[in-house]
Amino acid sequence: GEPIRVLVTGAAGQIAYSLLYSIAKGDVFGKEQPLVLVLLDITPMMTVLEGVVMELQDCALPLLREVIPTDKEEVAFKDLDIAILVGSMPRREGMERKDLLKANVKIFKSQGAALDKYAKKTVKVVVVGNPANTNCLIASKSAPSIPKENFSCLTRLDHNRAKSQIALKLGVTANDVKNVIIWGNHSSTQYPDVNHAKVNVKGKEVGVYEAIKDDSWLKGDFILTVQQRGAAVIKARKLSSAMSAAKAICDHVRDIWFGTPAGEFVSMGVISDGNSYGVPEDLLYSFPVVIKDKTWKFVEGLPINDFSREKMDLTAKELTEEKETAVEFLSSA
Numbered sequence: 001g002e003p004i005r006v007l008v009t010g011a012a013g014q015i016a017y018s019l020l021y022s023i024a025k026g027d028v029f030g031k032e033q034p035l036v037l038v039l040l041d042i043t044p045m046m047t048v049l050e051g052v053v054m055e056l057q058d059c060a061l062p063l064l065r066e067v068i069p070t071d072k073e074e075v076a077f078k079d080l081d082i083a084i085l086v087g088s089m090p091r092r093e094g095m096e097r098k099d100l101l102k103a104n105v106k107i108f109k110s111q112g113a114a115l116d117k118y119a120k121k122t123v124k125v126v127v128v129g130n131p132a133n134t135n136c137l138i139a140s141k142s143a144p145s146i147p148k149e150n151f152s153c154l155t156r157l158d159h160n161r162a163k164s165q166i167a168l169k170l171g172v173t174a175n176d177v178k179n180v181i182i183w184g185n186h187s188s189t190q191y192p193d194v195n196h197a198k199v200n201v202k203g204k205e206v207g208v209y210e211a212i213k214d215d216s217w218l219k220g221d222f223i224l225t226v227q228q229r230g231a232a233v234i235k236a237r238k239l240s241s242a243m244s245a246a247k248a249i250c251d252h253v254r255d256i257w258f259g260t261p262a263g264e265f266v267s268m269g270v271i272s273d274g275n276s277y278g279v280p281e282d283l284l285y286s287f288p289v290v291i292k293d294k295t296w297k298f299v300e301g302l303p304i305n306d307f308s309r310e311k312m313d314l315t316a317k318e319l320t321e322e323k324e325t326a327v328e329f330l331s332s333a
Contacts, residue, residue, distance in 0.1 A: 010087025088129025112142025184315025
């Protein structure tokens with residue numbers, strides 16, 4: 001078949017280092033799909049990137065037709081089928097969230113404009129770089145000719161974290177747990193919701209609340225553990241989560257490409273327009289979705305209790321504030 005063009009930004013960084021091999025060996029787009037990998041990073045990282053290119057060559061991967069390292073947006077964004085935007089300005093010590101937003105608005109405005117100008121109109125764009133939801137919204141707003149629905153941000157890592165916490169608690173595998181939800185922002189206000197989740201215990205599918213029988217853990221430590229997991233990894237590893245982030249990106253993109261399994265839904269940050277959960281329009285908010293023919297749809301009709309409502313509103317409020325700050329910067333960027 002024809003190779004697809006896949007861009008990874010921040011390609012000299014540590015998430016990309018875990019991600020590129022999985023993509024190139026066929027874990028994401030299938031074992032039959034040849035690809036061209038385009039690797040974008042900033043100019044000072046080009047020497048490091050050359051090393052990454054050498055390693056990809058040395059993997060001797062049959063699907064990998066070409067690797068293009070670049071520091072130029074007009075090269076990176078040309079004719080893309082998929083763009084995985086990992087690179088962003090990381091938060092430095094003493095940095096206010098506002099400073100972080102300002103730096104990232106500049107990056108994602110520029111990359112959105114480049115997508116608009118050079119990429120295919122069918123391109124799927126996945127934003128990983130933090131603050132992911134708002135960066136994704138800015139990129140989408142800066143690419144008016146590409147459908148808003150083509151943009152999503154990564155909350156699959158949080159989704160996977162929630163699944164594995166439930167699995168660990170019950171002594172089952174993560175595969176036995178399905179339909180957890182991450183609502184809202186990829187930040188510590190996100191709401192990991194297991195009210196609709198099911199777990200397979202000894203061949204029988206039961207609700208998570210019923211299986212665990214510990215409501216105070218589910219409403220307390222479980223939520224906090226998932227919300228704070230990124231910080232816990234940094235504290236222990238002195239580096240942010242890269243292996244698990246790369247795995248989550250693969251899951252997210254593979255589901256966009258091939259669809260979600262029957263009877264299962266996944267979490268991803270998508271445009272909130274037309275949702276039935278009372279989340280304000282024009283936010284990039286994490287919802288439960290199902291995907292078919294490369295198109296996602298909201299999972300509709302899930303009952304929302306008061307506990308959930310409060311948590312969902314709280315994270316929506318944070319996203320609204322982030323958006324307002326970012327949009328201010330956008331007009332001056």
